[in-house]
């Protein structure tokens with residue numbers, strides 16, 4: 419439904435050239451929700467603006483609903499853009515227009531009759547929970563309500579694709595949750611394909627099917643959300659996940675961690691387990707079968723869509739043969755094992 423092929427974007431030229439997007443390829447399947455996540459300046463806005471050619475890529479092609487936008491003339495591109503709705507962090511509503519008139523604007527611009535505009539706007543106000551706000555002005559609305567107006571307006575031209583540029587970044591967590599729920603709802607009801615950019619893992623976790631991680635203008639990891647949250651493949655992916663899960667070793671422990679094992683050290687490991695492993699009593703079996711003691715320093719269980727993810731930071735205590743056997747045991751039971759370092763026992 420949305421395909422970016424080897425898309426690059428350079429702003430400016432010569433000494434001042436900034437390469438904001440490098441050889442990015444991404445497919446968002448029809449009806450799916452894909453989130454692009456990355457740190458500030460990573461190239462998220464550039465990527466999403468290249469999809470509807472608000473920024474024209476320097477290289478590569480953009481195909482939306484089977485149409486190669488990068489090959490279209492201006493007038494054909496304007497028509498094709500009707501298939502693509504967009505919402506923004508700061509809503510971009512017209513303050514002099516009522517809620518109804520904001521939603522109606524794209525239809526007025528398309529020359530649609532007043533009667534038909536009413537017929538199309540009213541169901542959109544209902545869908546977005548704004549029926550009782552039709553005659554109010556943006557200044558009378560909360561941030562969440564403003565974003566609902568922007569969503570209704572984006573849907574007015576019956577797009578097949580919705581682009582969301584940090585749509586919830588200006589909202590509090592509760593309002594964010596209600597807007598994400600609305601996006602999920604319209605995705606399901608209208609079969610709308612959604613591409614969003616965000617710097618928040620919570621957004622990805624709540625509504626996305628697929629996630630793309632962007633860094634320095636490059637898409638470094640693209641994965642199904644369940645896979646990404648259970649086993650990110652890149653270092654940056656693991657950093658995002660660990661920060662989101664707040665599963666970092668305690669500072670006092672970090673200060674004692676040594677990179678290499680010594681004669682009296684024990685490994686400290688971060689374990690991630692999903693699926694069957696969550697409900698299996700692996701730690702007590704590990705203690706029995708490998709004769710190690712396990713000191714659990716941190717642990718939590720998270721639900722990621724239909725998957726369950728367990729995470730733990732633990733110290734494995736035993737001699738080096740026993741702890742190695744324990745690491746092998748854990749890996750052979752499909753746990754993701756990361757040795758964070760080694761600590762010398764103090765007691």
Ligand SMILES: Nc1ncnc2c1ncn2[C@@H]1O[C@H](COP(=O)(O)OP(=O)(O)OP(=O)(O)O)[C@@H](O)[C@H]1O
Pocket residue numbers: 429430436437438456457458459460461462463464465617
């Ligand atoms: N119009 C522009 N002219 C020159 N450089 C630009 C322009 N827009 C963005 N850039 C640069 O391109 C890079 C990527 O910017 P972009 O806005 O796409 O990142 P981002 O991930 O959306 O960041 P943020 O989360 O802070 O909005 C940055 O180095 C930025 O300074």
